[in-house]
Amino acid sequence: xxxxxxxxxxxxxxxxxxxxxxxxxxxxxxxxxxxxxxxxxxxxxxxxxxxxxxxxxxxxxxxxxxxxxxxxxxxxxxxxxxxxxxxxxxxxxxxxxxxxxxxxxxxxxxxxxxxxxxxxxxxxxxxxxxxxxxxxxxxxxxxxxxxxxxxxxxxxxxxxxxxxxxxxxxxxxxxxxxxxxxxxxxxxxxxxxxxxxxxxxxxxxxxxxxxxxxxxxxxxxxxxxxxxxxxxxxxxxxxxxxxxxxxxxxxxxxxxxxxxxxxxxxxxxxxxxxxxxxxxxxxxxxxxxxxxxxxxxxxxxxxxxxxxxxxxxxxxxxxxxxxxxxxxxxxxxxxxxxxxxxxxxxxxxxxxxxxxxx
Amino acid sequence: xxxxxxxxxxxxxxxxxxxxxxxxxxxxxxxxxxxxxxxxxxxxxxxxxxxxxxxxxxxxxxxxxxxxxxxxxxxxxxxxxxxxxxxxxxxxxxxxxxxxxxxxxxxxxxxxxxxxxxxxxxxxxxxxxxxxxxxxxxxxxxxxxxxxxxxxxxxxxxxxxxxxxxxxxxxxxxxxxxxxxxxxxxxxxxxxxxxxxxxxxxxxxxxxxxxxxxxxxxxxxxxxxxxxxxxxxxxxxxxxxxxxxxxxxxxxxxxxxxxxxxxxxxxxxxxxxxxxxxxxxxxxxxxxxxxxxxxxxxxxxxxxxxxxxxxxxxxxxxxxxxxxxxxxxxxxxxxxxxxxxxxxxxxxxxxxxxxxxx
Numbered sequence: 001x002x003x004x005x006x007x008x009x010x011x012x013x014x015x016x017x018x019x020x021x022x023x024x025x026x027x028x029x030x031x032x033x034x035x036x037x038x039x040x041x042x043x044x045x046x047x048x049x050x051x052x053x054x055x056x057x058x059x060x061x062x063x064x065x066x067x068x069x070x071x072x073x074x075x076x077x078x079x080x081x082x083x084x085x086x087x088x089x090x091x092x093x094x095x096x097x098x099x100x101x102x103x104x105x106x107x108x109x110x111x112x113x114x115x116x117x118x119x120x121x122x123x124x125x126x127x128x129x130x131x132x133x134x135x136x137x138x139x140x141x142x143x144x145x146x147x148x149x150x151x152x153x154x155x156x157x158x159x160x161x162x163x164x165x166x167x168x169x170x171x172x173x174x175x176x177x178x179x180x181x182x183x184x185x186x187x188x189x190x191x192x193x194x195x196x197x198x199x200x201x202x203x204x205x206x207x208x209x210x211x212x213x214x215x216x217x218x219x220x221x222x223x224x225x226x227x228x229x230x231x232x233x234x235x236x237x238x239x240x241x242x243x244x245x246x247x248x249x250x251x252x253x254x255x256x257x258x259x260x261x262x263x264x265x266x267x268x269x270x271x272x273x274x275x276x277x278x279x280x281x282x283x284x285x286x287x288x289x290x291x292x293x294x295x296x297x298x299x300x301x302x303x304x305x306x307x308x309x310x311x312x313x314x315x316x317x318x319x320x321x322x323x324x325x326x327x328x329x330x331x332x333x334x335x336x337x338x339x340x341x342x343x344x345x346x347x348x349x350x351x352x353x354x355x356x357x358x
Numbered sequence: 359x360x361x362x363x364x365x366x367x368x369x370x371x372x373x374x375x376x377x378x379x380x381x382x383x384x385x386x387x388x389x390x391x392x393x394x395x396x397x398x399x400x401x402x403x404x405x406x407x408x409x410x411x412x413x414x415x416x417x418x419x420x421x422x423x424x425x426x427x428x429x430x431x432x433x434x435x436x437x438x439x440x441x442x443x444x445x446x447x448x449x450x451x452x453x454x455x456x457x458x459x460x461x462x463x464x465x466x467x468x469x470x471x472x473x474x475x476x477x478x479x480x481x482x483x484x485x486x487x488x489x490x491x492x493x494x495x496x497x498x499x500x501x502x503x504x505x506x507x508x509x510x511x512x513x514x515x516x517x518x519x520x521x522x523x524x525x526x527x528x529x530x531x532x533x534x535x536x537x538x539x540x541x542x543x544x545x546x547x548x549x550x551x552x553x554x555x556x557x558x559x560x561x562x563x564x565x566x567x568x569x570x571x572x573x574x575x576x577x578x579x580x581x582x583x584x585x586x587x588x589x590x591x592x593x594x595x596x597x598x599x600x601x602x603x604x605x606x607x608x609x610x611x612x613x614x615x616x617x618x619x620x621x622x623x624x625x626x627x628x629x630x631x632x633x634x635x636x637x638x639x640x641x642x643x644x645x646x647x648x649x650x651x652x653x654x655x656x657x658x659x660x661x662x663x664x665x666x667x668x669x670x671x672x673x674x675x676x677x678x679x680x681x682x683x684x685x686x687x688x689x690x691x692x693x694x695x696x697x698x699x700x701x702x703x704x705x706x707x708x709x710x711x712x713x714x715x716x
Contacts, residue, residue: 076441080434087505115473118500118511118591142476147445153476154512233476 002218006137006225008232011157015137015221017214021164022052022125025059031160032123036095037062040082040109042069045101045127048170053100053125063089067108071257074104074144076152082112096121096159102128102175103135103262107150110141114156124158127167129179129213130263133186133220136161138228138241148318149249155233161221165213173206177299178263180205181244183216184294185270186223189243192336194219199290202297240338243330244270250315254307267300272356277332279348287335309353360576364495364583366590369515373495373579375572379522380410380483383417389518390481394453395420398440398467400427403459403485406528411458411483421447425466429615432462432502434510440470454479454517460486460533461493461620465508468499472514482516485525487537487571488621491544491578494519496586496599506676507607513591519579523571531564535657536621538563539602541574542652543628544581547601550694552577557648560655598696601688602628608673612665625658630714635690637706645693667711 001018014031021027037060039053046066054062065085067078086095099109099122106124113122124136142153168176180202187195197215198205204212224241231238248269252260260268274288295302316327326342329349333339359376372389379385395418397411404424412420423443425436444453457467457480464482471480482494500511526534538560545553555573556563562570582599589596606627610618618626632646653660674685684700687707691697 076434076438083434083503083510084505087503087509115500115510115512117509118498118513140476142473145441145445147442151445151475152441152473154473155476 002214004218004222004225006157006161007229008139008157009229011139013158013160015161015163015225017132017163017165017217017221019164019166019210021056021162022049022167023055025056027162028056029059031162032096032121034094034096034121035061036089036091037098038065038082038085038089038091038095039063039098039100040065040067040085040105040112041100042067042105044069045105049100049127049167053098057098063091067105069104071104071144074108076143076145078108079112079115079143082109083116086112086116093117093120096123098123098125099136100125100127101131102126103131106131106135107141107153108143110139110156110158111143111153114141114154119156121159122156124161126161126163128171129168129176129217130182131179132163132168132217133179134182134224136163137221137224139232163217163221165210165217168208168213173299174261176206176208178261180216180298181263181267181270181295181300183220184291184298185241185243185266186220188270188274188291188332188335189240189330189338190223190227190336191219192334194223195290195294195335199294199297202294206299236340239328239340240330243332243338244268244273246316246327246329247272247312250312251305251307253315253318254311255305259305260301264301267295267298268302268304268356271295271302272304272352273330274332275355276329276344276348276352279351280331280344282331282333283335287332290335304356307357309350309357312353312357360572362576362580362583364515364519365587366497366515367587369497371516371518373519373521373583375490375521375523375575375579377522377524377568379414379520380407380525381413383414385520386414387417389520390454390479392452392454392479393419394447394449395456396423396440396443396447396449396453397421397456397458398423398425398443398463398470399458400425400463402427403463407458407485407525411456415456421449425463427462429462429502432466434501434503436466437470437473437501440467441474444470444474451475451478454481456481456483457494458483458485459489460484461489464489464493465499465511466501468497468514468516469501469511472499472512477514479517480514482519484519484521486529487526487534487575488540490521490526490575491537492540492582494521495579495582497590521575521579523568523575526571527566531657532619534564534566536619538574538656539621539625539628539653539658541578542649542656543599543601543624544578546628546632546649546690546693547598547688547696548581548585548694549577550692552581553648553652553693557652557655560652564657594698597686597698598688601690601696602626602631604674604685604687605630605670608670609663609665611673611676612669613663617663618659622659625653625656626660626662626714629653629660630662630710631688632690633713634687634702634706634710637709638689638702640689640691641693645690648693662714665715667708667715670711670715
């Protein structure tokens with residue numbers, strides 16, 4: 001069991017990573033005060049992990065809200081189901097929501113916690129690698145709108161994050177790999193040592209070696225916590241966490257969010273952002289090659305769908321990070337260091353889009 | 359034109375009160391930067407004041423979202439209509455929502471602004487006395503749930519509050535009086551001088567004398583701003599603003615939110631809270647008498663519906679201010695000073711409930 005602290009000034013909370021945490025009643029009694037609890041989950045995760053978590057929360061008044069599974073259900077209507085469950089079970093301001101599941105459950109439950117009675121406590125209990133290394137830390141919550149992902153949301157920091165590595169044992173391979181894309185991202189934008197470590201240990205991680213997974217999750221959460229502490233509301237540096245995401249969102253949108261998992265699209269997006277960084281002379285081609293090799297070794301895609309340059313560019317401009325028309329992108333200035341900006345040569349972007357999408 | 363400043367630490371904004379503000383383009387250009395604007399209003403207010411506000415915002419890209427009028431439409435579905443309008447009109451993070459209307463419009467529009475892209479700017483342009491002296495200042499936003507009022511919401515401070523006193527000229531008498539209940543409240547909880555001034559000037563206010571109205575609004579906003587600055591998130595002192603509201607909510611709920619306007623129910627609730635304060639020996643009976651006389655002079659109700667003691671007590675316990683079972687109430691310790699607590703004699707509360715509801 002390893003613990004680190006996230007400190008965003010007005011809120012401070014711990015992220016604990018390790019096996020067998022879900023059923024640890026002593027752990028929850030220490031970290032989460034109060035009596036009323038609503039566990040929000042989905043049918044697949046609930047079937048596997050609701051009982052252990054119920055054991056961890058024994059002695060409390062526990063209610064459940066099981067949401068339909070899948071990104072297509074990350075909607076205001078699902079958040080409304082959580083509100084209904086809170087009201088029906090007479091849970092008040094002093095209640096805590098436990099988000100047991102992946103990023104979709106965490107985002108919806110966190111948003112509902114942010115809004116219910118103008119903000120109640122919530123605990124992130126992520127059960128996917130992606131949620132453990134990314135969405136459960138940092139306080140971004142929200143739901144999708146037909147017009148765009150995460151258009152409706154709130155910044156609401158959790159009371160605690162509990163990443164039980166045992167839950168990864170039931171995770172499908174493809175989802176494990178998609179989560180790894182975000183781990184690789186942290187190496188790219190902030191930590192060349194992590195990148196090198198991943199190059200050397202990718203096989204152990206794919207074999208779900210507990211120690212390797214714990215190290216990868218811990219280091220990812222540390223980096224995310226550092227960046228979020230510097231800039232909770234994404235006024236500036238937090239945007240580097242979107243490395244690969246603007247290209248990735250265009251790929252997801254152009255393929256109707258069905259062909260690629262988020263992490264897979266981000267893998268491709270990182271490759272494109274790295275390619276663009278090299279074209280702009282910021283980094284050597286060697287970095288692109290190393291990234292491509294690592295993504296391949298992790299079982300992630302490295303070949304892009306041919307969605308067309310103009311389609312892609314149009315979708316990138318819809319991205320919510322666009323300010324006054326310019327597409328802001330996260331670029332690498334070396335392996336382990338990212339910059340954000342819109343003052344790159346437009347023809348270099350066009351060349352990257354042609355290379356990968358034409 | 360009078361201006362005061364609200365400062366809650368992380369946010370600082372001005373409240374400007376006076377005639378003819380809506381159409382003042384220079385004013386809006388100075389206070390609200392940016393290009394994209396969504397005006398949220400209802401059909402009645404829009405018919406009267408959309409054109410003046412459009413003139414004030416001339417030169418911007420303006421979209422409209424006209425919501426159905428009435429508290430019964432203060433729902434998550436109405437907030438969803440605002441999200442739709444923002445997306446359809448391609449308004450992004452740098453857009454501003456203008457809430458043109460009473461408390462319902464302000465609460466919905468403010469909540470939508472809090473959630474859209476995790477928070478965009480919004481300007482409160484209140485057109486009722488109640489909204490000008492109460493809901494537009496302080497950053498509480500939200501919508502109702504079938505299980506309770508304002509159960510879904512956010513703290514989101516406006517960028518600016520613009521109280522155009524000309525808009526009160528079209529306000530129905532009954533709504534003007536209901537707004538006065540909150541002005542009287544500020545006198546009760548925080549300012550005996552304001553209370554005395556109201557006793558002397560109630561006739562001028564009811565005659566809509568511009569100078570008297572401006573004074574009443576300014577002093578109310580000053581007091582609310584002081585209290586909110588001390589305690590934005592209602593951890594302690596802000597709760598005094600709920601003086602009369604716990605009894606009032608029970609009255610509103612027992613009469614299906616149709617018989618009394620909010621301010622009317624608050625007037626009755628204040629009378630009951632004052633009665634209870636006197637029974638507990640905190641204040642003289644003389645205070646109850648002065649309050650009853652002032653409410654009468656303001657044309658507000660002073661006789662309560664006979665909803666029954668047990669019904670009332672049950673409804674009061676549902677109030678979201680209840681923590682661990684105890685009903686916290688705001689009581690007067692003298693005219694102009696309020697305290698919050700749950701450690702009063704239960705038999706005194708029972709006597710007040712009997713006196714007013716049996």
